Amino acid sequence: MHLFWWFMFAQGGVIAAVLIPVHVLVQGILGPLGIVPVVDRHYDTWVSMLGNPIVKLYLLVLIAFPFFHFAHRLRYLLVDLGLPAAKGVPAQALFYGGAVGVTLVTIWVLLTTIPISLG
Amino acid sequence: MTTEAHTAQPEYRWRMPADWWARQRHYFLYVVREFTALPLALWLLWLLVEIKRAGDGPGRYAPHGSMPFVVFSVVVLLFALYHSYTFLSLAGTILHFKVFDRPVPSRLIVLSQFGLWAAASVVVGFALIWFAR
Amino acid sequence: MPDKTITIRATRYDPEKDEKPRLQSYDVPFYDESMVVLDALNHIKSHVDGSLSYRWSCRMGICGSCGMMVNGMPKLTCNAFLRDYWPRPIVVEPLNNFPVIRDLVIDMDDFMHKLKSIKPWIIRKQEIPLGAREHRQTNEQIDDFRQFSECINCMLCYAACPVYGLNSEFLGPAATALARRYNLDSRDQGLKERLPVIGGAEGIWECSFVGECSVVCPKGVDPAKAIQQTKLDTTMRFVLPYGNRD
Numbered sequence: 001m002h003l004f005w006w007f008m009f010a011q012g013g014v015i016a017a018v019l020i021p022v023h024v025l026v027q028g029i030l031g032p033l034g035i036v037p038v039v040d041r042h043y044d045t046w047v048s049m050l051g052n053p054i055v056k057l058y059l060l061v062l063i064a065f066p067f068f069h070f071a072h073r074l075r076y077l078l079v080d081l082g083l084p085a086a087k088g089v090p091a092q093a094l095f096y097g098g099a100v101g102v103t104l105v106t107i108w109v110l111l112t113t114i115p116i117s118l119g
Numbered sequence: 120m121t122t123e124a125h126t127a128q129p130e131y132r133w134r135m136p137a138d139w140w141a142r143q144r145h146y147f148l149y150v151v152r153e154f155t156a157l158p159l160a161l162w163l164l165w166l167l168v169e170i171k172r173a174g175d176g177p178g179r180y181a182p183h184g185s186m187p188f189v190v191f192s193v194v195v196l197l198f199a200l201y202h203s204y205t206f207l208s209l210a211g212t213i214l215h216f217k218v219f220d221r222p223v224p225s226r227l228i229v230l231s232q233f234g235l236w237a238a239a240s241v242v243v244g245f246a247l248i249w250f251a252r
Numbered sequence: 253m254p255d256k257t258i259t260i261r262a263t264r265y266d267p268e269k270d271e272k273p274r275l276q277s278y279d280v281p282f283y284d285e286s287m288v289v290l291d292a293l294n295h296i297k298s299h300v301d302g303s304l305s306y307r308w309s310c311r312m313g314i315c316g317s318c319g320m321m322v323n324g325m326p327k328l329t330c331n332a333f334l335r336d337y338w339p340r341p342i343v344v345e346p347l348n349n350f351p352v353i354r355d356l357v358i359d360m361d362d363f364m365h366k367l368k369s370i371k372p373w374i375i376r377k378q379e380i381p382l383g384a385r386e387h388r389q390t391n392e393q394i395d396d397f398r399q400f401s402e403c404i405n406c407m408l409c410y411a412a413c414p415v416y417g418l419n420s421e422f423l424g425p426a427a428t429a430l431a432r433r434y435n436l437d438s439r440d441q442g443l444k445e446r447l448p449v450i451g452g453a454e455g456i457w458e459c460s461f462v463g464e465c466s467v468v469c470p471k472g473v474d475p476a477k478a479i480q481q482t483k484l485d486t487t488m489r490f491v492l493p494y495g496n497r498d
Contacts, residue, residue, distance in 0.1 A: 002457040007487050014210070017203040020159055022240040023166065024199050026247045028192025032184035037251035043180040045251050046173050059170065063163050070156035076460040077153040080414065082137050102164075109167060113174040129267045130351040130359055135417040143324065146414060149462045209461065213480040220392065 005072055005096060012069025019062055051117035056110045064103040071095040155202040162195045207232040258282040258334050259341035260292050262304065265352055273352060275343065282334055289329040289344060290318050293356075306356035313470060316406030320356050321345040326408035326468045347411035349420070363407055366423055369449050370431035375442025387439040400433035400478055402471040409465035409475050421454040425465035425475030428456060432478040447486070456482050 031038030040046045049055050075095045078086035085091060136142070140150040169183060211229035215222065257279045265273035278300055280292040290308055297304050308318040311330040318329045323343050334342070350358035380387075409425035416422045431450050434440045450456055459479045466476040 003451070003487050003490055006457060006483055007491070010213075010484075010487075013202075013206050016159055016199075017206040018236045018239045019243060020162070021196060021199040021203055022243045023247075024162055024192050024196045026244050027166070027169075028162065028195065029189055031182075031247075032189050032192075036248050039247050039251045040169055040173075041182050041184075041251060043173070043177045046180075046182075049250055050170060050173050059166075063167055066163060067160065070160040073153045073156040077150070077156075080140065080150065080153070080418065080460065082135075082418075084419070102167075106167060109171050113171055128353070130353055131265055131267070131273055132351050133349050133417070133420075135349075135414070139414055139417065145464055145467065146462065149464075153460070209463075209480075212474075212477045213484055215481055215484075222395075 005068070005092075008065075008068035008099075009072035010069075012065040012067065012072075015061060016066040016069055020066070023062070047114055048117075050110075050114040053116050056116070059110060060103075060106055063106045064099075067099040067102045068096070071099040152201065152205045155198040158195045158198045159202065162192070162199075203236060207236060256282045256338070258292065258338050260289075260296065261341055261343045262293070262296070262356065263345045263352075264304070264355055265346075267354060273346075275345075277341070282338060285333075285335050287334045289320075289322055289327070289332040289334065289342060292334060292342075293329065293344065304356075305354045314404065316404035319347055319406040319408045319411070321348055321411065326411035328406060328408070328470050331470060347407060349411050349413065349417040350407070358407075360407060362420060363405070363410060363424070363426070366427040367405065367430065370423070370427050370434075370446050371442060372430045372434060374434065374437060374440045375445060376439075377441050389438055393438040396438070397433045397436035400429045400436070400473055403430055403433075403473050404471055406470065408468045408470065409473075412464040412468040414462055414464075415458055415460060419454070419458065422458045423449065423452075423455045425479065426473075428459075428482060429473050429475040429478035432482055435482075450482060451486055456486070459483075 026036070026038055027040055030036045031041050039049050050059075072095070075086050075091060078091075086095075140146045165183070165188075172180060172182075208229055210232050211225040214228050215225075217223065260278045260280050261275045262278065263273045264270070264276045278292075278296045280295050282292075288311075290311055293304065293306055293308075297306075306318070306320070306329075308330065309315040311318070313328055313331050316328070319326060320329050321327075321344070322329065322332045323337065324345075326347060329344070344356065346352045346356045346358045350360065350362070353359050374387075403426050405426060407426065410416050413422075413425055416424045428450060431446050435443050435446060456479050459476075461476060461480060463476045466474045469475065
């Protein structure tokens with residue numbers, strides 16, 4: 001089981017390292033400041049992008065995978081900061097269960113918010 | 120190694136100081152590296168909310184863009200860059216494979232990781248801006 | 253030339269008298285630029301206080317017995333030059349994360365048990381009778397593990413490892429690196445015997461890759477690399493269909 005969670009941790013770490021900075025830069029800073037036009041600034045462009053099934057899949061990977069990385073890191077960080085209880089099975093269920101929860105919520109949001117369209 | 124000789128004697132037991140991570144620069148940088156997970160997680164949750172808000176309909180949709188949010192994003196970006204830098208550098212230590220029976224030098228692996236990061240950033244950034252027109 | 257001195261503040265601890273370790277200052281003549289911390293300790297023992305206890309043997313970075321905390325960093329004292337610290341005082345303490353027996357001497361039993369637990373010798377399923385033939389190995393096959401075989405068991409990596417400091421059950425850097433040294437050896441067939449210890453509850457998965465073990469290693473062994481690569485290989489053995497071989 002350790003092995004599986006470590007595998008997910010490593011995967012999520014790569015996804016987070018490679019993809020998150022550009023999203024934060026463009027959608028969190030350049031877009032809101034109006035320096036460049038960004039898809040989520042306008043309803044029409046944001047919706048047409050979110051309808052694309054490939055974009056949905058991409059967003060699932062972008063959001064869900066890193067949470068397994070975060071869960072693993074924060075659990076170990078708590079151990080480092082003097083909370084050995086974070087090693088136990090209840091803590092594992094809480095943290096990794098949380099990552100599974102975020103994954104399910106992400107799937108639900110992606111499937112229910114904007115219907116899939118190929119247009 | 121004889122154990123009998125001194126196990127009978129009292130020893131001074133080591134106890135880790137609670138602030139061990141604040142006492143040495145490397146330990147502190149390590150804790151910062153692990154802590155990056157928290158701001159990044161918060162920002163991704165925001166992105167999820169931004170997706171959900173697209174369901175508000177054309178009339179009510181208002182993208183998040185307040186000044187506090189931009190400041191938050193700047194802070195997150197710093198943590199994100201630190202995560203990317205440390206994670207992709209350390210990947211060079213972990214990944215190991217052979218091409219034509221010769222081990223690939225870890226410098227080359229790290230370089231390819233940073234190349235992948237740059238390429239992905241350009242593609243994603245381009246898509247986010249191009250399709251906004 | 254005026255006589256130069258350097259102040260050494262060394263840990264003193266007598267289990268029969270002292271509640272806990274304390275630091276004592278000694279002024280040591282610093283007459284030669286090539287003097288190391290171990291020379292200063294030897295001076296104290298021969299000329300000032302013969303009761304000061306510490307381990308040492310080869311004084312040339314081979315035996316691995318003179319590891320101590322020098323100004324808070326784990327170092328071989330035979331390789332820590334006074335000139336790098338002078339004129340500031342040098343604090344010499346026993347290695348972190350271990351029980352202290354007396355003064356600068358730590359109890360290394362725990363490490364010895366861990367070392368043994370990973371079976372650091374070549375394991376064959378079928379021993380070839382002596383004299384029948386030799387186990388041949390190419391230079392490339394030696395390169396695979398050579399780095400990890402440089403370990404001198406000085407335990408600096410354990411003193412640098414906060415994971416070990418917080419949980420002394422953790423198998424730790426040097427033992428895992430040595431396990432990898434044998435697992436990567438083309439002559440060895442003992443991986444399956446070592447896996448339960450390496451991949452067990454107190455094995456590689458406890459490591460959170462602080463990386464300080466590799467920073468302090470005086471021999472360039474890079475135990476952090478050994479541990480992370482073991483994690484990756486163990487995972488790949490599981491993921492890849494052909495991975496679950498010996």
